[in-house]
Amino acid sequence: MQRFFSILNKQTLINKSFVSKFIVQTNKYTNTVINKINYLNFSKHIYFMSTSPQKEDILQQENGSEQIQQDVLLGKRSLPKDAITENQVKENLVKDDGDVAIGDQENAEAENDDNDDENGSEKSDGEDIFEKDDVELEWVCLRGVERYDQERQVLKMLHRNFADEKFQFTKISKPKKKNMAFIQFANTEERNRFIQSLKNKKFSKKQKRMKVRPAFKGDRNLNGGVAVSQLEQQNSAQHQQQQRQQQPPKQASKEDIEKELQIPLEERVCPLWKTPYEEQLEIKKKDFIEIIKNFQKRAKDSIRSDESTPIWVTREPKITDFLECDEQYRFHYRNKTEFTIGLNHLGEIKVGYNRTNFDKGIAFIDDANKNCVSSKESVILAQQLENYIKETGLPVYDRFVHQGFWRYFVVRQSFKTKEILINIVAKGSYCSDATQFEQIKQGLIKIFQKESLPENFEYNITSIGFQSYEAPSDSIPQDGQIDIIYGSRSYKENILGKTFDISANAFLQVHTPQCERLYKLIGSLTGELNEKTIFLDICSGIGTIGICLANSAKEVIGIEMVETACNDAKINIEQNGITNYKVICSKVEDVINEIVGPLAGQYKIIGVVDPPRPGLHANVVKAMRTCKGLDHLVYVACNPVAVTDNLLALCLPESKRRRAPAFHLTKYYGCDLFPQTKHFEGIFYLERYPNYDEYK
Template identity: 25%
Template sequence: MPVTCTNYKLKCGGCPLLNQPYPDQLKRKQQLEQRLLGRFAPVSPVLGQAEPWHYRNKAIATFATGPRGRLTCGIYAAGTHRVLPYTDCLLQDTVINQTIAAVLEAARACRWPAFEEDRGTGLLRHVLVRRGKTSGQVLVVLVTAQENLPGSRNFVKALREKAPWVTSVVQNCNPRRTSAVLGSDVRTLYGPGKITDTLCGLQFAISPRSFYQVNPEQTEVLYAKAIEFAALTGKETVIDAYCGIGTIGLCAAGRAKQVIGVERNPDAVRNACANAAANKINNARFICADATDWMRAAAQPNSGLPHPDVVFLDPPREGSTPACMDAVVAMKPKRVVYVSCNPETLARDLTHLTRRGWKALKIQPVDMFPHTEHVETVVLLSKGGIDSNKVRVEFSLEDMDMSGFQKGATYEQIKEYVLEKHGLKVSSLYISQVKRKCGLDVGQNYNLSKKEDAKVPQCPPEKEAAIMEALKHFQMIS
């Protein structure tokens, strides 16, 4: 297919590999996986998608003031805050493309202004659209800078006239100056406020803030491989860490004795419980807790929790934590199935586990995000048959960055945590200032200038408090 996307030429950054033939993209991802992970186990060929177009079931567009003061919406140009006007995206579901266009027309009819970040004025920030691939249900989430939304009924009416397939409309209020799209306040304007979708034969409810894989076709490929690696016989206790709305755990529940899912997002946990009930799955339960904290507590000899036979680890892009993986090691499951969306942090985490006597047996990449740099990976690990104190691991320091384990957490992990937990963006400089106050090594890359007259901005109190809380979360301070 020739490249016909206008925004690709304008460097939107959403699909940087769009100009490469799809087989070449798979070859490129195979080489990446081999370079980063090949030393742990043989890397199977990447499982590509038969039709790698219009696969995304979720999209986010940002509102802005366009030419002649007219409301527009689109996506940011790569590395900027310049909004490129929305066009039909080749990666997004075609119905989602049509829905975003209808949202813009309805918002213009209501004469709603875009939120101006630099001035702190205006109303509309973003629109998030989700579509159930099997159900056809469409959820529109209108993100506003204030609770008051005058003319909301007129908006819903106008939107439904232009896009009658929309089944739910939700307002999400996010008044904070943050790069996070969604706030915590949600108000349903039309419909049930959520959608359903079928995955691996099970029905899942998806709310505005729930994590759900964006490529349902390849998700089934990914989950089938993960469950195959788990080798369940119906007798196993399974822990699903970072479980989200329970997708992997519930898909595996029919082949296990019991499933325990752990997730810190309360909305996702509520969805997971509802999903279990909707699918009449009685052998799965879900716990709202930070995965690291819960796994550490569960690994204690007197925890009273059942011994896991299989552990699924499906962490976010920054990977798991040393404490969480050490807890898994202490639990002594028969198998660990690690599902990763970032081969770099996966390589780091596999090194951590292999140094503790675990061995990667199988590595299967899955192309969940065609035309992008990203690739998903499933790894099967089991306990090695040798003394963990005598394990020898060979790896290239050029390929690995072990700073995350030398210091408890990397600067990027701290930034991600502070942004997600507090909605604040913090710099490496601010983190180093707080670490220095706590007597922690800041690393050679973050030392202050030796010039006496150097002007260095100081970390604001609210950001210092957030960074301190992050350091405690990563067990870097008590």
């Protein structure tokens, strides 16, 4: 019997799905039959196992365990005499593995408490479970906190939700990436008062429900934690810093402003704009080599002495190729430009770029035409909007006092189709007059019509959007609601002969000609694409990579969690006549194994991922590494330094923490997507089972 407790102890998740699968597998492969399983919230009897051969009691259907629960409740079944209680389960687990699985809350995800009582404690046990011998009397485990919060955010949440009770918290321990936190109280009375308060608390529909569980002795989470007094100091310091940030900067002296203006804006935005292009490439190649060396060093430091060191860690770093930019595309190349609306150093309204030096009290907007990578068309439109703003009389937004109307101006365009999308961002609540608001929108439509623009302006404005943004953040929200006041919701772009609808928030590389070179490189990295190739477009966005390569592969499967991006991808697939591209709207980690599993062994499966600048979430990386059949991966990084952790998680040797055979870094490529700057795109080709003789 103990060996089955051991199996349970090694599980990280005990829920209905797991219980059903466990029942079936145990009965199938052993002579021992599980005759009864009750959940933590079902009764004082948690698990019962028996050697009874009556399999028909269990193997009714996948949800057979639920049926047994109902039968017991209705009196059709009775609890057996040798039912095992909660404490007996824990004792057996301690004897078997030396660790209490049921009592170690970090091994159970909080989101699987949905079957528990809404008020936060088991119906059958009440508060008695908090008084058992193996429970830490001054601690509780609080479920339902935010997964990525730290201790200080948990304390803020407690103060916010229990402001009137004034509980005496003494310490908080928050496991990483878990929906739980461990709270220590000054005494048992305080703990019981908190339990009762949470039990009686009414949660609104918008509030996340919190539940409280016992904290068991020996739980490793109780050994750490941060004192509440220390957390209070951290929160106080952060609050003071935020207060300082919201205060207007000190008044800059005339001399400091003149010195700032002597430095061209291009040197701030494009530090290599005066450097010959060949030298720019050499600078970027050297930077890339240093990134690879540092990556190899981190890998070497992470490999234990008893682990074998892969060849990619020790061999001399070498860039296979670096895709340079043709001369005609090295300036004014950006297909997306974001302008800030504010005042210049003379107090005049400007639509341009931020120039800030808070230490000297400098904060103003510089001219739009002082950026050598912005398109000429975007500068013309910025000037058009600037003139209109002056006529409206509505003030520009002041980011220190968070007042004003006009905030940002976004221009997206295609140099091939000659179409432009415009998005104006403002603080909508500042203009409470509905009539005036409507007049402003109509005025915006008018100034961007063909007859209002210069005669030599070749582009068509296909979309004008208006976005209201109230938060004080300086970044434009990528998921905000946009009111289309003119035209369609997108403009058309052409990449490698394919046509794409690009909406305001859709991701697209900012340099279209270099983007085409990048996509060609991806298609050539793994050899010839053919009918034996399945192309896996991971975090596929609007489908640009997969659509451009679809004609060369048996099938393309795109996985994307953002629904709007999936809808855009389906539109792009249809308008290009692609019949072998399937879009799956889901988190990668939830579906990748289900997708690749049936195809493994039959096809060569090639994955490509082009994530945002910070890289991929750890869950996605883990899912890719443990995906059987995914043996080729192209990782595209706009910030190669930021994805080092991702690459280490994929490529370090297999261990207890890193399951599944490792990938090997076999080729490094660079792509100059950002001429005149120090930035570049890094492309890493990973193989699960490489032939290193090919790369000598």
